[in-house]
Amino acid sequence: MTVGSDGEPLWLRLGAHPGPTGTAFAVWAPNARSVTVFGEFDDWDGSTHAMQPGSDGVWTAVVDEARAGMAYKYRIVGADGQVRDKADPVAREAGLPPETASIIAPPSSFRWTDDRWQASRPLRNPATEPMSIYEVHLGSWRTGLGYRAAALELADYVAELGFTHVQLMPVTEHPYGGSWGYQVSSYFACSGRWGSADDLRFFVDHLHSRGIAVILDWVPAHFPKDPFALGEFDGTPLYEHADPLRREQPDWGTYAFNLGRPEVRDFLVASAVYWCTEFHLDGLRVDAVASMLYLDYSRGDGQWRPNARGTNENDEAVDFLRTLNDTVHTVCPGALMIAEESTAWPGVTTATGHGGLGFDFKWNLGWMHDLLSFVSRPPDRRAEVQEHVAFSLTHATAENYVLPISHDEVVHGKGTLITRIPDGCDRPAHVRLTLAFQWAHPGKKLLFMGQEFGQEHEWADDRGLDWERRDDGIALAAGDLARLHAALPAMHRMDGDARGFDWLDARDLRNTVIGFLRRSDEHARTEGELVACVFNFSDRDLYGYRLGFPVRGVWREILNTAATEYGGHGIGNLGQIVAVDEPSHGRPYSATITLPAASAVFFTPAR
Structure with missing residues (x-):
C-alpha cells in the first residue's frame, strides 16, 4: 500500500x-x-x-x-x-x-524556508558530529504553549543551552494524555492539543532556522484498544495479530501490530516516511523495539510460540525494521533512525547489507542504569559497583550509541536526577559531575527537560517544569558541557570508534576516581584533539593526586565542575597542570592534580 x-x-x-x-x-x-x-x-x-x-x-x-x-x-x-x-x-x-x-484536512499552505538545511543534511556524518539531544514533552515544558509559541521559546532556550537537537515525545494524535503519546490512534495526524499540522511545520522550520535538528518519538510496536481506533477494524484482527498469543502487548494492555502482514508494514513505513517528508523531521526515535524483536517479550511459559527454528526471535519484526530503516534512509536522505532497544540484540546499528537492523543509533540503556545506580549510592559505597561504570566504557563502541537520561528516569517514584543523589551529599555538585560523565563518555547525549537545571519534582505530563527553582549553576555547567562537546573534536569525532578512547585509570576504588582520554584520532596529541577527563565520585577533595598522561608539558584545565560560576567551591588547578618525566599508570609522563570532591576536571594539551 x-x-x-x-x-x-x-x-x-x-x-x-x-x-x-x-x-x-x-x-x-x-x-x-x-x-x-x-x-x-x-x-x-x-x-x-x-x-x-x-x-x-x-x-x-x-x-x-x-x-x-x-x-x-x-x-x-x-x-x-x-x-x-x-x-x-x-x-x-x-x-x-x-x-x-x-x-478532513485542508491542503497545507505552509511555505518552508529551510531549503539550505534540507540540502546540507545528506552531506553530514552524524556518527562523527556532535549531538546533544534535549528531550521534550511539548505540553509540559512550559504549559499553555502551542507548536508556534513553543518553537520561539524553545529555539531560544536550546540554542542558549548549546544543544544540537530537540527530540519530541510523540505528537501523533493519541486519545489519552496520560499515555504521553505512546498509545497512538492516528499515525498520520499530529495532536491538535498544540495546534494544526502547519503549526507543527512552523515548529520544525523555525528550529531549523536556529540550527537545531528535530527528532520525533514514533511508536510502531503497538496501538490502543479504543473502539474507534485500529483494533478489529473490519470485524477481523486487521492491524493486530489474529494469533491470540501474539495479539496483545501485556505490559501496556494494547494490541501489537501484525508485522507479518504486508499492508500493515506498508502502513507503518508510510507513516514514518510521511513525518520525515511532510514535516521535514530529521529523524525518528523508534519506541519499544525490544517488544517487537522477541516473541516472548513480557510473556511467561505457555504464553508465546517459538518461530520455525524453535527460538524467540520475531523474524517478521526483523524484516520490518530492516525495510523501515532502508526505506527512510532512501526516501529521506540524512534522516536518523534511533532505536530504543533494551537488550543485547546484535547489530542494531549495523547496516542491513551486513546483517544488521540498519538503525543509525541505539539507546544505551545499560549505561544509563549502571550510572544512575552508581550515583544513587552514598559516595563511600560507590566503589562496590564502580566496575559496572567501567564496563560501559570498555564496551562504549559495540554499537553507535545515544546515552539517554530520559523521561523514563524521572517518573513512577524514581525521583529526578538531583533527588537520586543521597541525602547529606552536595546534590548540585553530584548532578554536575554526573552530567560531565555523560558528556565525556563516548556516545551521543540525550537529556530530558528539567534535568539540565536540577528539577526536583518528578515529571508529570499535566504540570510544567519548576522554572522558579532552576539551579543556574547546574544549567550553566550543562550548557558549557554541550558547547565543549560541540567545539572540541576529541569529544565527539570518534564516538563510535574504540581508537577515540583510552583509559587513564579505572581501578582507583579507594578514592572512587575514574579517568580516561578522548581523542579526535588515534594519533591526537594537541589542544582540542586530545582531552583528559578525570572524575572524583567521592565526597573528599583530593590534593596531589598523581595521574599518568601521554603528552609532556602544560595541560590547560578547560572545565571544572567545582568552579564558583557553577555554584561550586572554586577548588581546582589554577587553570593548568604540568606533566613531567615521571612514569605513572603505564604512561611516560605524569602530573599531580587537584580533584575537588564530587567533581569532574577536563584538561587538554596547551599547544
Missing part, C-alpha cells in the same frame, strides 16, 4: 482529500461487508454515502457536500456482522480528544 503504480504515497491514496467538487474518501477494510462514510456533511446520518469496494480491499466514495474542516467517520459492517464506527487510519487531522472523529 505504500506506493501505488503511479508512485503516489499511501497518505495521498487513502484518507480524505478535499477538492473543488467535494471530498474523495478511501479506506482499507478488505473483510468488511459494507462501509459508509458519514459526518458533519450529512448530520451524522450514516446511511446516505455508501462506499464502493475495490479488488485491493480499499473502499472509496466521493461526497459532494464534504469540505475541509468537517468531522467524519467510517461506519463499517464487519465480517462478524457487527457495526463499528471508526476513525480514519490515514486521516491527516483528528478531532481534539475526547472527540474521536477524523477531520
Whole structure:
C-alpha cells in the first residue's frame, strides 16, 4: 500500500482529500461487508454515502457536500456482522480528544524556508558530529504553549543551552494524555492539543532556522484498544495479530501490530516516511523495539510460540525494521533512525547489507542504569559497583550509541536526577559531575527537560517544569558541557570508534576516581584533539593526586565542575597542570592534580 503504480504515497491514496467538487474518501477494510462514510456533511446520518469496494480491499466514495474542516467517520459492517464506527487510519487531522472523529484536512499552505538545511543534511556524518539531544514533552515544558509559541521559546532556550537537537515525545494524535503519546490512534495526524499540522511545520522550520535538528518519538510496536481506533477494524484482527498469543502487548494492555502482514508494514513505513517528508523531521526515535524483536517479550511459559527454528526471535519484526530503516534512509536522505532497544540484540546499528537492523543509533540503556545506580549510592559505597561504570566504557563502541537520561528516569517514584543523589551529599555538585560523565563518555547525549537545571519534582505530563527553582549553576555547567562537546573534536569525532578512547585509570576504588582520554584520532596529541577527563565520585577533595598522561608539558584545565560560576567551591588547578618525566599508570609522563570532591576536571594539551 505504500506506493501505488503511479508512485503516489499511501497518505495521498487513502484518507480524505478535499477538492473543488467535494471530498474523495478511501479506506482499507478488505473483510468488511459494507462501509459508509458519514459526518458533519450529512448530520451524522450514516446511511446516505455508501462506499464502493475495490479488488485491493480499499473502499472509496466521493461526497459532494464534504469540505475541509468537517468531522467524519467510517461506519463499517464487519465480517462478524457487527457495526463499528471508526476513525480514519490515514486521516491527516483528528478531532481534539475526547472527540474521536477524523477531520478532513485542508491542503497545507505552509511555505518552508529551510531549503539550505534540507540540502546540507545528506552531506553530514552524524556518527562523527556532535549531538546533544534535549528531550521534550511539548505540553509540559512550559504549559499553555502551542507548536508556534513553543518553537520561539524553545529555539531560544536550546540554542542558549548549546544543544544540537530537540527530540519530541510523540505528537501523533493519541486519545489519552496520560499515555504521553505512546498509545497512538492516528499515525498520520499530529495532536491538535498544540495546534494544526502547519503549526507543527512552523515548529520544525523555525528550529531549523536556529540550527537545531528535530527528532520525533514514533511508536510502531503497538496501538490502543479504543473502539474507534485500529483494533478489529473490519470485524477481523486487521492491524493486530489474529494469533491470540501474539495479539496483545501485556505490559501496556494494547494490541501489537501484525508485522507479518504486508499492508500493515506498508502502513507503518508510510507513516514514518510521511513525518520525515511532510514535516521535514530529521529523524525518528523508534519506541519499544525490544517488544517487537522477541516473541516472548513480557510473556511467561505457555504464553508465546517459538518461530520455525524453535527460538524467540520475531523474524517478521526483523524484516520490518530492516525495510523501515532502508526505506527512510532512501526516501529521506540524512534522516536518523534511533532505536530504543533494551537488550543485547546484535547489530542494531549495523547496516542491513551486513546483517544488521540498519538503525543509525541505539539507546544505551545499560549505561544509563549502571550510572544512575552508581550515583544513587552514598559516595563511600560507590566503589562496590564502580566496575559496572567501567564496563560501559570498555564496551562504549559495540554499537553507535545515544546515552539517554530520559523521561523514563524521572517518573513512577524514581525521583529526578538531583533527588537520586543521597541525602547529606552536595546534590548540585553530584548532578554536575554526573552530567560531565555523560558528556565525556563516548556516545551521543540525550537529556530530558528539567534535568539540565536540577528539577526536583518528578515529571508529570499535566504540570510544567519548576522554572522558579532552576539551579543556574547546574544549567550553566550543562550548557558549557554541550558547547565543549560541540567545539572540541576529541569529544565527539570518534564516538563510535574504540581508537577515540583510552583509559587513564579505572581501578582507583579507594578514592572512587575514574579517568580516561578522548581523542579526535588515534594519533591526537594537541589542544582540542586530545582531552583528559578525570572524575572524583567521592565526597573528599583530593590534593596531589598523581595521574599518568601521554603528552609532556602544560595541560590547560578547560572545565571544572567545582568552579564558583557553577555554584561550586572554586577548588581546582589554577587553570593548568604540568606533566613531567615521571612514569605513572603505564604512561611516560605524569602530573599531580587537584580533584575537588564530587567533581569532574577536563584538561587538554596547551599547544
